[in-house]
Amino acid sequence: MRLYWEVAKRAFQRQLAYRTANLAGLTTNAFFGYVRAAVFVAAFTAQGEISGYDLRAAITYTWITQALIMVVMLWGWWDVAATITTGQVVSDLSKPFSYLGFWLARDVGRALYFLMFRAGPIMLVGELLFDLRWPRSSDVWLCFAGSLVLANLVSFGCRFLINLSAFWLTDAKGVGALVFTSIYFLSGLVVPLRLLPEGIQAVALALPFAGILQTPADVFLERVMGAELVTAVALQAFWAMALLVLSQVTLLAATRRLVVQGG
Amino acid sequence: MAVIFETGGIYRRLIGAHLRSQMQHKVSFVLRTLGTFAANFFDFAGIAVLFGRIPQLSGWSLPEVALLYGISSLCFATAELFGGALDNFDTVILQGTFDRVLLRPLDALFQVLTEEFALRRLGRMAQGGLVLGIALAQLPVSWTAGKVLFLAISLVSGTALFLGIFVLGAAYCFWIVQGKEATHVVTYGGDFMSNYPMDIYSHWLKRFATFVLPIGFVSYYPSLYLLERSDPFGLPDWFRLMGPVAAAAVCLAAWCAWRGGVSQYQSTGS
Amino acid sequence: MNGPPGPAGPVIRVQDLRKTFRVALHHRGALGAVRNLVERRFKEVRAVDGIGFAIQRGEMVGCLGPNGAGKSTTIKMLTGILTPSGGDVEVLGLSPQRKRKEVAARIGVVFGQRTQLWWDLPLIESLDLLRYVYRVPAERYRRNLDTFRALLDLDSFLNTPVRQLSLGQRMRGDLAASLLHDPEILYLDEPTIGLDVVAKHRMRDFLREINRERGVTVLLTTHDMADVEQLCSRLLIVDRGRLLYDGSLREIRDRLGTERTLVVDLTSGEGLDGSLNVPNAREVRADGPRRWLRFDRKDTTASDLIAAVASRYRLQDLTIEEPEIELIVRRIYEKGLDLTVPVKSAGATL
Numbered sequence: 001m002r003l004y005w006e007v008a009k010r011a012f013q014r015q016l017a018y019r020t021a022n023l024a025g026l027t028t029n030a031f032f033g034y035v036r037a038a039v040f041v042a043a044f045t046a047q048g049e050i051s052g053y054d055l056r057a058a059i060t061y062t063w064i065t066q067a068l069i070m071v072v073m074l075w076g077w078w079d080v081a082a083t084i085t086t087g088q089v090v091s092d093l094s095k096p097f098s099y100l101g102f103w104l105a106r107d108v109g110r111a112l113y114f115l116m117f118r119a120g121p122i123m124l125v126g127e128l129l130f131d132l133r134w135p136r137s138s139d140v141w142l143c144f145a146g147s148l149v150l151a152n153l154v155s156f157g158c159r160f161l162i163n164l165s166a167f168w169l170t171d172a173k174g175v176g177a178l179v180f181t182s183i184y185f186l187s188g189l190v191v192p193l194r195l196l197p198e199g200i201q202a203v204a205l206a207l208p209f210a211g212i213l214q215t216p217a218d219v220f221l222e223r224v225m226g227a228e229l230v231t232a233v234a235l236q237a238f239w240a241m242a243l244l245v246l247s248q249v250t251l252l253a254a255t256r257r258l259v260v261q262g263g
Numbered sequence: 264m265a266v267i268f269e270t271g272g273i274y275r276r277l278i279g280a281h282l283r284s285q286m287q288h289k290v291s292f293v294l295r296t297l298g299t300f301a302a303n304f305f306d307f308a309g310i311a312v313l314f315g316r317i318p319q320l321s322g323w324s325l326p327e328v329a330l331l332y333g334i335s336s337l338c339f340a341t342a343e344l345f346g347g348a349l350d351n352f353d354t355v356i357l358q359g360t361f362d363r364v365l366l367r368p369l370d371a372l373f374q375v376l377t378e379e380f381a382l383r384r385l386g387r388m389a390q391g392g393l394v395l396g397i398a399l400a401q402l403p404v405s406w407t408a409g410k411v412l413f414l415a416i417s418l419v420s421g422t423a424l425f426l427g428i429f430v431l432g433a434a435y436c437f438w439i440v441q442g443k444e445a446t447h448v449v450t451y452g453g454d455f456m457s458n459y460p461m462d463i464y465s466h467w468l469k470r471f472a473t474f475v476l477p478i479g480f481v482s483y484y485p486s487l488y489l490l491e492r493s494d495p496f497g498l499p500d501w502f503r504l505m506g507p508v509a510a511a512a513v514c515l516a517a518w519c520a521w522r523g524g525v526s527q528y529q530s531t532g533s
Numbered sequence: 534m535n536g537p538p539g540p541a542g543p544v545i546r547v548q549d550l551r552k553t554f555r556v557a558l559h560h561r562g563a564l565g566a567v568r569n570l571v572e573r574r575f576k577e578v579r580a581v582d583g584i585g586f587a588i589q590r591g592e593m594v595g596c597l598g599p600n601g602a603g604k605s606t607t608i609k610m611l612t613g614i615l616t617p618s619g620g621d622v623e624v625l626g627l628s629p630q631r632k633r634k635e636v637a638a639r640i641g642v643v644f645g646q647r648t649q650l651w652w653d654l655p656l657i658e659s660l661d662l663l664r665y666v667y668r669v670p671a672e673r674y675r676r677n678l679d680t681f682r683a684l685l686d687l688d689s690f691l692n693t694p695v696r697q698l699s700l701g702q703r704m705r706g707d708l709a710a711s712l713l714h715d716p717e718i719l720y721l722d723e724p725t726i727g728l729d730v731v732a733k734h735r736m737r738d739f740l741r742e743i744n745r746e747r748g749v750t751v752l753l754t755t756h757d758m759a760d761v762e763q764l765c766s767r768l769l770i771v772d773r774g775r776l777l778y779d780g781s782l783r784e785i786r787d788r789l790g791t792e793r794t795l796v797v798d799l800t801s802g803e804g805l806d807g808s809l810n811v812p813n814a815r816e817v818r819a820d821g822p823r824r825w826l827r828f829d830r831k832d833t834t835a836s837d838l839i840a841a842v843a844s845r846y847r848l849q850d851l852t853i854e855e856p857e858i859e860l861i862v863r864r865i866y867e868k869g870l871d872l873t874v875p876v877k878s879a880g881a882t883l
Contacts, residue, residue, distance in 0.1 A: 024444030031452045037461065042321040042463040043313060050316050174294035181302040190309035195316050269668075280654055365614045365650055367666055459610045480745035529616045529630070532554065532609070 003097055004105035009234060011109030015117075025070065026118055030125045033066035037130055051194040057221050058192075060133040063126035063187050064217045067119040071111050071148070075180040075218035079103075079174050091174055093255055100160070100248050107156050121165050133221060143229065147216040148237040154211045157243025158183060164247070165211035167254040188214030194223075224254040270373065277377035285382050292382060299340075299386035307332055307394055310458070321462045326401040327490060328459065333395025334482035335457035338421035340387035346426045348379035350450075352433035353443040361528065371522055372430065404489055413504070416483035420510035422479055427513035428453060430521055437524030453478040460486075462495050469496060477509035543587035544625055544718055544750050545611065551619035552581040552606050552774075580606040583620070584693060588752060590717070593744050595765035596754040597862060603774040604754040608720055611752075612642055638667060641711030641749075645723035648703055649710050650695045656706045657691045659712060667714035674713060681709040684739055686759055701732040708736070708747035712743060719743070721753035725760055737763050758862070770865060785861060793835065795826045797842055798850040811841050822849075 015022075037059045044055040053061065080103060083089040093099055126132050130187050135141050162179055166172035184190070186209035193204045204210060215232045218224045224232050285292055310332060314325040323331075352375065355361050364374045404410065433445030439445075453476070461469050461483045472479040487494060487504040555575045581603040588594055609615040610622055612628065613629035622629055629636045642649070650659040664674045682688055685705040687826040690698055698706065704724065711719060721740075722876055725733045741764060743749050755761060761768060761782065768785060770778035771814045795814065801822040809824050813833035818825035828838055835853055842848060 021442050021444045024442075024447065027445070028452060029447045032455060033447050035456050035464075036386075038463045038465075039313070039320065039459055042316045042459075045321070046317065046319070171288070171291045171294060174291050174298065177298040178294060178301060181298060181305055184302070184304035185308065190305060191312045195312050197315060273665050276662060280651065280658055280662060283658075284653060359647065362609070362614050362644075363647065365633065366637055366642050366649070368634040368668075369666055370634075425595055529614065532606075532615055533562075 004101055007102060007105040008109035008112075012113045013105040013109075015110055015113035022117055026121055029066050029069060029122055031120070033063050033122065033126060034129060036062040036066070037126075051192065052223060053192065053194070053221075056131065056133045057223065059130045060126075060221055061192055061217050063123060063130070063132060064087045064220050065213045067122040067126070068148070068151075068213060068216065069189065070114040070118045072151055072187075073107070073111070073114075073159065074155065074184055074189065074212065078163060078173065078176075079106075080160065081166040084163070084166040084172075093258070100244070100251060103160065103235075104153075104156060106120060107152070113224060135220060135222065140219070143233065144220045147233055147236060149217040150233065150240050151212050151216045153240035154208050154236060154243060157240065157247055158212075159206065160247045161243065161250060164250050164254055167257060179196065179226050181210070183209045187212040188217065192217075194218075206235070208243060211236035211239050265460070273369070274373070274377060278380045281380040281415070282382065295383035296386035299383050299482040300390045301386075303336060303387050303390040305466075306458075307336075321460055323460045326398045327486070329394050329398035330402060330486050330489070331460060331482045332416065332458045333391055333398050334421060334485065335454060336391030337388060337395055337480055338391075338418060339425050339454040339457075340384050340391055341418075341422045342425035342429060344380065344384040344388065345422075346376060346429040347381050348375055348377070349429040349433040350443065353440055356425045356440055356528075357437050360505075365525075365529075370464075371525055372518075375433070402490070404434065405491075410489055413485065413488065417481075417506050418426070420507040421481035421485070424477070424506075424513050425450075425454070425509040427510065428478075430517035433514075434517065434520035434524040437527050449476065453481075457482045466496075473498075478511065480506040480509035542626075545586075545588040545752065546577055546623040547607075547611070547621070548585045549585070549620040550581055550584045550607065550610065550617055550622060551579070551609060552603070553618045554578045554580055579594065579774050581610070581617075584771070584776045585620075585772070586769060586776065586779050588750060590750055591744070591748045592767060593740070593751045593765050594753070594767045594769060595761040595770045596752065596771060597756075597758075597761060598754075602771045605722055607771070608642075608722055608752070608754060612640065612720060613637065638714065639717050641714070641716035641719045643704070643707045643711050643719070643721045643724055645704070645721075645726045648695060649707055650703070652696045653694055655694055656687070656698070657690045659695060659706070660710055661712055663713055673715070677713050677715070678709075681712065684742065685709055685735075692729045700727050701729065704732070704736065708739065712749070715747070716749065718750045718752065720757075721751070723755055724753060725755065725757050731845050733757075733759070740764055770862060772865075786855065791830045793828060793830060794854040795828060795835065795842070796823065796852045796854060797826065797846075797848060798823050799876035800847040800849050805823065809842070809846065811838065811845065813841075814833055814838055 040055065040058040040062065043050065044058065047055060050058065081090075083092060092102075095102075123132070135144060162174070162176045165175060169175055186193070186204055186207055188210060193201060193210055195201075198203055205214070211232075215224075215236050218231065220231065307329070310328060311325065314320070314328070318324075329380060355364075355375070355378075361371075364371050367374060428450055432443075432450055435442045435446055453472075456464070456468075456472070457478055461472060461479055464472070469479070484494075484503045485506055486492075493500065494502065554577070556578050558574045558576050564739040580601075584603070584607060596604050596607075606615065610617050611624055611629060613633040616630045624636050625639055627636050649663075650656065651662065654662075660678065663669075664671075669677075682691070685708060687705060687709060690702050690706075693702075695703060695706065708724075719740075725736055728736065737760065738752075740751060744751050751764075753760065753764070766781060768778065768780065768782055771774060794817070797809075799822045808819065809826065811826060814826040816824055817827045826838070826842070828835075833841075839848075839851060842851075
């Protein structure tokens with residue numbers, strides 16, 4: 001257990017070195033947040049409500065999703081696949097700890113850094129530029145924290161599985177990029193999934209990817225309350241577990257394949 | 264004139280090497296091109312979904328916004344096709360490979376531009392072109408020869424403008440080597456904001472995007488002209504035609520910045 | 534050879550060359566990080582501090598110096614990569630800074646650490662691209678390529694991507710690439726670094742060949758004394774941005790390396806306990822009947838010493854060892870040059 005803590009801590013510290021890059025990335029995220037919010041401001045001039053969101057909620061939605069992009073690391077994570085192509089994975093797998101746990105711990109450390117140094121500042125900028133809708137009670141904050149943790153687990157599971165495809169595919173990045181673009185939309189980043197037409201919306205919300213950004217955002221906004229809230233978070237938890245189990249199973253299959261092939 | 268042909272020939276050869284090595288891995292090429300097509304498909308899908316819930320955006324209909332999106336997307340993707348190497352320029356400086364550029368009897372910027380020619384960007388170009396085509400088909404534009412010519416010129420000048428911005432971003436790396444991330448606000452940010460009518464932005468941002476970093480001339484002002492809309496902020500009508508002038512200004516600034524950057528490099532080393 | 538020879542006079546002329554870098558000093562610690570943002574202090578580093586020399590067409594010159602001596606910086610100024618802070622540089626009668634492209638078309642450069650070739654392309658494609666970059670006529674390209682293929686034995690890896698080549702293969706590729714356009718000057722920066730003995734020999738043979746057959750002026754910087762001894766007629770020694778020595782190898786040996794070592798094999802037995810006792814020489818090493826006697830040519834000649842040894846002991850065999858250039862050069866680095874000795878040899882002109 002101590003090992004995973006150390007791994008997480010080190011991952012956090014490693015990110016600290018990229019101060020300037022973080023600042024620049026933060027500016028980009030914030031600018032995109034501004035543009036998206038401006039679109040909503042214009043959209044709401046004719047009507048006061050769209051799909052259950054009012055203007056303030058919609059603006060907050062854009063800012064919270066922008067803030068969380070780097071926390072859940074929606075795309076561009078190829079660390080595991082890189083070790084597979086270099087072959088380092090072979091020695092990593094023979095170490096006496098959970099491979100999955102190791103990478104998860106690293107991701108937690110990384111995510112915590114971005115929560116503090118990316119999400120925080122972005123929300124601050126959003127609050128300065130617009131009037132955001134913050135959670136009104138500590139219950140909501142608690143639910144949001146839980147939802148965020150689950151969102152990270154779901155995202156990690158997706159990324160991990162996509163990376164593992166490098167064991168079987170020569171061009172894992174090519175295929176993976178295609179999958180990531182779908183995830184990017186289905187997470188609710190481009191537009192809230194609740195704006196989709198009814199039928200498609202139901203499917204989209206049932207998929208694991210909605211749990212990456214849409215659900216935690218909706219929890220934050222109190223767009224989902226009571227029974228809806230429980231369902232949404234439970235669905236997140238279900239997918240998180242399913243993806244992690246699938247990851248572990250796939251990992252075992254990959255390890256067996258390595259042993260058979262001789263590395 | 265002979266110099267231009269000769270340079271064109273050299274460019275063709277250098278690019279040809281990239282094309283050959285990319286075409287060798289056909290599956291990979293197809294996947295990645297599909298990837299860029301899909302990524303931008305989803306971007307536009309978001310806009311379409313929004314318009315499923317609202318009738319218009321600040322007085323612009325979906326086909327009109329699609330016109331904005333199509334022009335800016337196509338211009339950006341084409342600029343990326345030719346100038347993609349500029350995004351990795353910070354690596355060139357950091358690893359000292361810029362020395363090699365200075366050792367060859369060719370213009371330095373020209374050489375850097377030939378370092379990459381990623382065919383996968385055709386996916387994004389196709390997507391942008393598709394949206395543009397559908398928008399044009401649906402829009403009640405009274406087409407004249409002048410307008411057609413203007414559209415063609417706008418696409419070229421818009422691409423040149425973006426390319427100039429890429430060069431500015433790369434030149435920035437001569438002074439601040441970790442600068443790549445910072446330039447993304449301007450490049451990707453500029454592209455993103457060009458997808459929407461500038462009416463929705465604050466007054467200062469619109470001024471900035473017109474007079475300081477004239478991103479607005481890529482899709483917004485040309486669209487105003489094609490759709491025969493007047494500028495809601497009261498700028499004169501001939502302003503809408505200034506796309507090529509804006510592009511030329513940006514390219515000039517970019518060229519000066521680049522030259523200054525090379526001088527700086529030669530004086531301080533890597 | 535390409536066209537008529539250039540104008541008479543040195544192909545490389547350097548006068549009072551200077552290059553000063555401003556290096557930012559970083560404050561340390563947490564408070565220092567904040568101070569770094571507010572005030573920046575700089576330190577001036579004089580990488581090159583008044584170097585002058587002239588190289589004539591067809592010469593093969595070696596440049597020696599410890600790391601950070603200013604060798605690479607000088608080469609970068611000669612090739613137009615860096616602009617001097619002061620002084621004059623003239624290559625083939627042109628300023629490498631003002632006429633970068635013209636000069637680049639007439640020189641070849643090989644950096645030991647970095648390649649000129651395209652990383653992902655097969656070697657032959659790199660060479661083919663360079664043909665267009667340097668505007669080499671098809672016929673000349675073909676001829677040069679065939680020559681280098683034979684001389685450097687390129688055929689076995691001509692179609693391999695450069696990133697998959699071994700260091701030796703890549704160096705051979707770089708050599709071919711640098712000469713495809715028949716440059717008048719070839720600069721090499723640490724060309725034999727990391728190569729095995731065979732590869733080093735092959736490269737030296739090749740360089741000698743192109744210098745002899747094509748009249749290419751060669752300037753190479755190196756740490757390897759063997760490179761210098763086997764290739765260079767003239768030696769520039771640089772340290773701390775200054776030129777310490779500019780002259781021939783022989784002269785450096787003659788003037789500064791007057792010590793020799795006489796190695797004698799004596800018949801074992803009589804009177805061999807303890808060191809040998811011979812005037813004007815001292816024993817520096819012993820291995821049974823074999824003794825190493827160091828003497829200074831200023832004090833005695835080799836033949837006199839041999840006679841002295843033979844008269845006292847029974848001599849079976851002998852050799853004379855020249856001092857290593859290595860030792861001489863190290864002494865120059867450490868003690869600086871003896872200022873009573875003129876720096877430039879009689880042959881060099883400016």
